[in-house]
Amino acid sequence: MKTKVLSLLDYKFYVNGEWKESQTGQTIEIKSPYLYEVIGKVQAISKNEVDEAITFAHEAQKEWANISLQQRADYLYKWADQLIDKQDEIAEIIMKEVGKSFKDAKNEVLRTADFIRFTVEEALHMHGESMRGDSFPGGSKSKIAIIERVPLGVILAIPPFNYPVNLAASKLAPALISGNAVIFKPATQGAISGIKMIEALHAAGFPKGLVNIVTGRGSVIGDYLVEHEGINMISFTGGTNTGIHLAKKAGMIPLVLELGGKDPGIVCEDADLHETAKHIISGAFSYSGQRCTAIKRVLVHESVADELVEILNEEIQKLPVGSPEDDNTIVPLIDDESADFVQSLIDDALKKGAKLVTGNKRQHNLIYPTLLDHVTGVMKVAWEEPFGPVLPVIRVCSDEEAIKLANESNFGLQASVFTKNINKAFLIANKIEAGSVQINGRTERGPDHFPFIGVKGSGMGTQGIRMSIESMTREKITVVNLAE
Numbered sequence: 001m002k003t004k005v006l007s008l009l010d011y012k013f014y015v016n017g018e019w020k021e022s023q024t025g026q027t028i029e030i031k032s033p034y035l036y037e038v039i040g041k042v043q044a045i046s047k048n049e050v051d052e053a054i055t056f057a058h059e060a061q062k063e064w065a066n067i068s069l070q071q072r073a074d075y076l077y078k079w080a081d082q083l084i085d086k087q088d089e090i091a092e093i094i095m096k097e098v099g100k101s102f103k104d105a106k107n108e109v110l111r112t113a114d115f116i117r118f119t120v121e122e123a124l125h126m127h128g129e130s131m132r133g134d135s136f137p138g139g140s141k142s143k144i145a146i147i148e149r150v151p152l153g154v155i156l157a158i159p160p161f162n163y164p165v166n167l168a169a170s171k172l173a174p175a176l177i178s179g180n181a182v183i184f185k186p187a188t189q190g191a192i193s194g195i196k197m198i199e200a201l202h203a204a205g206f207p208k209g210l211v212n213i214v215t216g217r218g219s220v221i222g223d224y225l226v227e228h229e230g231i232n233m234i235s236f237t238g239g240t241n242t243g244i245h246l247a248k249k250a251g252m253i254p255l256v257l258e259l260g261g262k263d264p265g266i267v268c269e270d271a272d273l274h275e276t277a278k279h280i281i282s283g284a285f286s287y288s289g290q291r292c293t294a295i296k297r298v299l300v301h302e303s304v305a306d307e308l309v310e311i312l313n314e315e316i317q318k319l320p321v322g323s324p325e326d327d328n329t330i331v332p333l334i335d336d337e338s339a340d341f342v343q344s345l346i347d348d349a350l351k352k353g354a355k356l357v358t359g360n361k362r363q364h365n366l367i368y369p370t371l372l373d374h375v376t377g378v379m380k381v382a383w384e385e386p387f388g389p390v391l392p393v394i395r396v397c398s399d400e401e402a403i404k405l406a407n408e409s410n411f412g413l414q415a416s417v418f419t420k421n422i423n424k425a426f427l428i429a430n431k432i433e434a435g436s437v438q439i440n441g442r443t444e445r446g447p448d449h450f451p452f453i454g455v456k457g458s459g460m461g462t463q464g465i466r467m468s469i470e471s472m473t474r475e476k477i478t479v480v481n482l483a484e
């Protein structure tokens with residue numbers, strides 16, 4: 001597709017159903033990671049403006065929680081329709097702002113509309129339960145508890161840059177359908193995409209104040225938002241260090257944190273190596289590896305390592321590299337700092353004796369897909385999350401060694417096990433310390449109704465549509481005491 005020249009736009013923030021310029025008069029420039037030019041500016045709002053947004057959210061939430069579930073469902077369906085109508089416009093902004101290929105950006109918008117609709121349908125089919133007292137020793141049969149789920153109040157939704165629409169809506173939709181209001185703080189790089197998504201929500205006619213988008217400098221409003229007493233729950237996706245910082249700052253409120261990963265692809269001696277390589281390549285290199293669920297290390301049995309590395313190399317040569325506008329898989333990383341970090345991991349590994357199979361080529365923030373063999377535990381790339389297109393291969397002598405190395409990581413998001421022996425696959429999966437283990441498939445979050453959970457440094461709390469709704473609601477028990 002051809003680049004249209006965007007006029008330099010000042011995007012407003014959204015509070016109480018209105019688009020506004022900040023009283024600070026300050027804006028933040030958003031530079032495209034591949035056009036290398038400013039594509040727009042977002043408002044750098046103040047703490048007072050955050051206060052206002054939270055006040056409006058609380059006011060709107062009370063009424064919203066009171067209307068019927070069917071009425072809330074109608075609004076969300078309209079929002080999904082609006083996203084479909086605006087899919088090209090939103091996808092183009094995603095592409096320009098975060099450098100995701102147009103095809104993937106469009107899929108992100110379509111996936112989001114599906115997510116919203118599924119969330120509505122899930123909520124429509126969720127219901128409470130009742131209990132009688134006499135199932136506990138000494139309890140009375142005439143004491144009946146009615147257990148329902150009620151909203152928590154105002155949810156702070158903080159998505160990352162890499163899915164600026166999908167990972168935002170996957171927090172907003174469960175929050176809204178269950179009767180909450182939302183303060184949405186987009187990643188700064190990703191804020192324009194978030195604003196576009198909220199334009200669709202605005203067009204769907206949601207009540208004023210229910211969703212507010214606050215843009216600004218993390219140093220000014222980041223901690224302020226997290227510590228704000230008007231926030232009742234936080235759903236955050238992003239880096240592990242930020243997640244840990246946030247958890248220390250947040251008060252006594254529920255948190256769901258989806259953080260980093262170092263997902264291993266464990267390749268057993270009996271794996272179908274061609275199939276395995278396809279999954280590993282797609283898992284490791286889609287969107288240049290800028291996915292928390294990317295395969296970030298290969299733990300392969302020594303006896304099949306040479307053959308696997310050769311096939312991986314062949315597959316890597318087929319990966320298209322370049323501009324996201326031409327639907328390339330390998331695209332420039334989000335910024336120079338990220339590319340510098342990936343390069344430092346490659347340099348460190350090569351200095352310590354890793355073998356370069358392919359890659360280690362760079363143009364600005366575009367890093368070519370890089371495969372490193374004979375990586376060992378002394379190299380940073382064996383343990384650190386690159387969030388870029390570098391894949392270390394670590395050779396192991398047994399399944400036990402692979403499991404041990406997999407579990408020595410500080411992360412525990414997902415893992416893949418490749419083998420033709422389903423029994424062995426389960427035995428390995430059972431021993432892996434991760435939220436999910438994929439057998440003969442790449443690591444990935446979807447389909448989006450599956451539970452999605454990170455353990456250790458990869459997070460806390462569970463997402464997935466039903467689980468997200470549960471995380472943004474709590475039980476409310478009403479007990480009826482019948483006269484005997």
Ligand SMILES: O=C[C@H](O)COP(=O)(O)O
Nearest residue numbers: 162291292293444445446
């Ligand atoms: O980057 C974190 C996302 O949750 C990964 O989602 P994905 O597996 O669909 O790419």
